[in-house]
Amino acid sequence: MLRPARFDDLGLRRALSDRLLPSLVAAMAFLAALALAGTIAASALAQHWQEGAGSVLTVQVPQPAAAASNGAGTRLDRVVALLRATPGVALARALDDNELATLLRPWLGSGSGRIALPLPAVIDVRLTDAALDTGRLLAHVEALAPGTLLESHDRWARRLAVLARSLQACAGLALAVVGFVAVAVIAVAVRAGLAARRDAIEIVHGLGATDGYIAGRFARRATLLASAGAGLGALAAVPVLLGLAGLAAPFTGQPADVGAAGFANALPLALWLSLPALPVLAAAVGWLTAQSTVRQWLRRLP
Amino acid sequence: MGNAGTIQVMQTGHSGQTGQMVHLDKVGLEFSRAGASNPVLHGLSFSILEGGFRWLLGPSGAGKTSLLRLLHLAVRPTQGRLTLLGQDIGAASRSRLPELRRRIGMVFQDFRLLPHLSAFDNVALPLRLAGRPEGQVRVDAVELLSWVGLSKKLLSRPAELSGGEQQRVAIARAVVARPLLLLADEPTGNLDEPQAERLMQLLHEMNRLGTTVVVATHNAALVSRHPAHTLRLADGQLVRDD
Known part of the structure; x- marks a missing residue:
C-alpha cells in the first residue's frame, strides 16, 4: 500500500523487462560455461599428455x-x-x-x-x-x-603442449567474446530502458535526484536480471557438460557412464567452482555496465 | 519599467528577510538546433528577495516557461549570470545542482506526474529523494494530499484522476518538501474557481512562512484578486518589473 518496498519510481520493472535481458544473458552464460569447460579440459588434457608422453622412452637394441x-x-x-x-x-x-x-x-x-x-x-x-x-x-x-637407438617422446610432448595451449587460447578467446557480447547486450538493454523512461528520469532529476541515485536504480535492476539470467544459463549448461564429459571419458580415463563415477566426479572441481561464479560475474558486469551507461547518458542533462 | 536595467524591489510577504533568493544579470537563453541558434530569453536582469511573491505575466511564447525552467535549473543560462539560493549557477559544478533542486518546488503546466506511481508515491518522491525517514514521508505526504482534498485517492494513479486532481497532486508534490523557492507554471489552469482560491491560500501561506513564490499565469482575474509584484515578459525580454 503506502510502503516503499518494491518502490519503483522510474518504472524500471517494465522498462527493463524480466524476459528479454535474462534470456540473452542466460544464452551468454551457457556459452561461457561451455568455453570455461573447454579451457579447463584443455588444461587438464595438456597436463595429462605431457605427464604421459614426457615420461616414456623407447629403446631399440639391434x-x-x-x-x-x-x-x-x-x-x-x-x-x-x-x-x-x-x-x-x-x-x-x-x-x-x-x-x-x-x-x-x-x-x-x-x-x-x-x-x-x-x-x-x-x-x-x-x-x-x-x-x-x-x-x-x-x-x-x-x-x-x-x-642402440633411444627414442624420447619429449618432442611429442612439446607438440601436444602447444596444441593444448592453442585450445586453451581458443577457449579463452571465446570466453572473452562472450563477455564482450554480454556487456553489449546489457548496455543496449539499459539504453532502451533510458529511452523508454526518459520523461520519468527528467522528472526525478528535476526533483533533485543525483546521477548516482538514478544510475543506482538502473544498476540494481540490471544486476538482478543479469544474475538471474546467468544462473539459468549455468544450470542449463550442467546436463550438456555432463554429456560431453561422458563422451570425453575414454580420453580422460573416466568411466563413460557419468552416473557410475558420480556426478560430482564427472566434471573437474575447477568447473564445479566456476559455474556458480557465472551469476556473480554477470551481476558485476550488469552493475558496472548499467552504472557507466546511465551516468554517461545523464551527462546530457544539466 | 525598462527591460535591461537591474531592478531591486522590496518584497511584500515574509518580512525581515533581505537576502536575494534570485538574481539575474543580463541573463540570456538560446537553444541550438542543426547549427541554428534560437534565442528565447534576452538580457534579463532582476532580483527577487527571500520571502518574495512575484506574478510572472506575459502572452503565450513570451518566455515565461523558459524563465521558470531556468529558475528550476532544468537548463543553464547561455549568457549572463544567474544566482539562485546564493549560488552562481554558471560556476556551480553539476554535482552541486541536485541539492539546490531539492530546495526548489515546481508546479508544471502539464503536471509531469509519474504515471506508474500512485498519488501518494508521486507526492512522497521529493521527500524520499531528500532521504527523509519513511514514517515522516508518510505523515507529510498524506497530510498534503488531504489538504488538497485527495485523501480518498492516495493510491490512485494519474490516469485515474481528473485534470484538476492531477494538478492538485502536482501542487502537493511541489510543496511537500517545504521548498525555499516555489515556482508554478499556470497552476490554476485546470482548477475551478474555489480550488484556485484554495491554491492561492496555500501559496500565500507558504510565502508567509518564508518561501519565495513565483507564479506564471494568464489569469488576470486571479492576479487582480491577489495583487503582488509582477514581472512581465514579451518576446523573451523583461518589459515590466513592478
Missing part, C-alpha cells in the same frame, strides 16, 4: 642376443640392467615376441611373427624424472651395445 661389448651377458640383458640401475627410471621391460608381433602387425600383416627378419629388441622404459638426461644415458647404452 642384435639383442649378441654378447655385450664388455663380454658379460647379451646386449639386451646388459642394456636392461643398465636402464634399471639408472636413477629416474621407474621401469625398463623388454617386450616379448608376441608384443613385438602386435606392434609390427599394422605394417607386416598377421604373418609378421613367422617372417625371419633380424628384429631389434624393444625396451619400454618408464621414467620417474621426465627431465632425465637422455643424451648421457644413450652414451652409456651405446658403450654396452653399439647401434
Whole structure:
C-alpha cells in the first residue's frame, strides 16, 4: 500500500523487462560455461599428455642376443640392467615376441611373427624424472651395445603442449567474446530502458535526484536480471557438460557412464567452482555496465 | 519599467528577510538546433528577495516557461549570470545542482506526474529523494494530499484522476518538501474557481512562512484578486518589473 518496498519510481520493472535481458544473458552464460569447460579440459588434457608422453622412452637394441661389448651377458640383458640401475627410471621391460608381433602387425600383416627378419629388441622404459638426461644415458647404452637407438617422446610432448595451449587460447578467446557480447547486450538493454523512461528520469532529476541515485536504480535492476539470467544459463549448461564429459571419458580415463563415477566426479572441481561464479560475474558486469551507461547518458542533462 | 536595467524591489510577504533568493544579470537563453541558434530569453536582469511573491505575466511564447525552467535549473543560462539560493549557477559544478533542486518546488503546466506511481508515491518522491525517514514521508505526504482534498485517492494513479486532481497532486508534490523557492507554471489552469482560491491560500501561506513564490499565469482575474509584484515578459525580454 503506502510502503516503499518494491518502490519503483522510474518504472524500471517494465522498462527493463524480466524476459528479454535474462534470456540473452542466460544464452551468454551457457556459452561461457561451455568455453570455461573447454579451457579447463584443455588444461587438464595438456597436463595429462605431457605427464604421459614426457615420461616414456623407447629403446631399440639391434642384435639383442649378441654378447655385450664388455663380454658379460647379451646386449639386451646388459642394456636392461643398465636402464634399471639408472636413477629416474621407474621401469625398463623388454617386450616379448608376441608384443613385438602386435606392434609390427599394422605394417607386416598377421604373418609378421613367422617372417625371419633380424628384429631389434624393444625396451619400454618408464621414467620417474621426465627431465632425465637422455643424451648421457644413450652414451652409456651405446658403450654396452653399439647401434642402440633411444627414442624420447619429449618432442611429442612439446607438440601436444602447444596444441593444448592453442585450445586453451581458443577457449579463452571465446570466453572473452562472450563477455564482450554480454556487456553489449546489457548496455543496449539499459539504453532502451533510458529511452523508454526518459520523461520519468527528467522528472526525478528535476526533483533533485543525483546521477548516482538514478544510475543506482538502473544498476540494481540490471544486476538482478543479469544474475538471474546467468544462473539459468549455468544450470542449463550442467546436463550438456555432463554429456560431453561422458563422451570425453575414454580420453580422460573416466568411466563413460557419468552416473557410475558420480556426478560430482564427472566434471573437474575447477568447473564445479566456476559455474556458480557465472551469476556473480554477470551481476558485476550488469552493475558496472548499467552504472557507466546511465551516468554517461545523464551527462546530457544539466 | 525598462527591460535591461537591474531592478531591486522590496518584497511584500515574509518580512525581515533581505537576502536575494534570485538574481539575474543580463541573463540570456538560446537553444541550438542543426547549427541554428534560437534565442528565447534576452538580457534579463532582476532580483527577487527571500520571502518574495512575484506574478510572472506575459502572452503565450513570451518566455515565461523558459524563465521558470531556468529558475528550476532544468537548463543553464547561455549568457549572463544567474544566482539562485546564493549560488552562481554558471560556476556551480553539476554535482552541486541536485541539492539546490531539492530546495526548489515546481508546479508544471502539464503536471509531469509519474504515471506508474500512485498519488501518494508521486507526492512522497521529493521527500524520499531528500532521504527523509519513511514514517515522516508518510505523515507529510498524506497530510498534503488531504489538504488538497485527495485523501480518498492516495493510491490512485494519474490516469485515474481528473485534470484538476492531477494538478492538485502536482501542487502537493511541489510543496511537500517545504521548498525555499516555489515556482508554478499556470497552476490554476485546470482548477475551478474555489480550488484556485484554495491554491492561492496555500501559496500565500507558504510565502508567509518564508518561501519565495513565483507564479506564471494568464489569469488576470486571479492576479487582480491577489495583487503582488509582477514581472512581465514579451518576446523573451523583461518589459515590466513592478
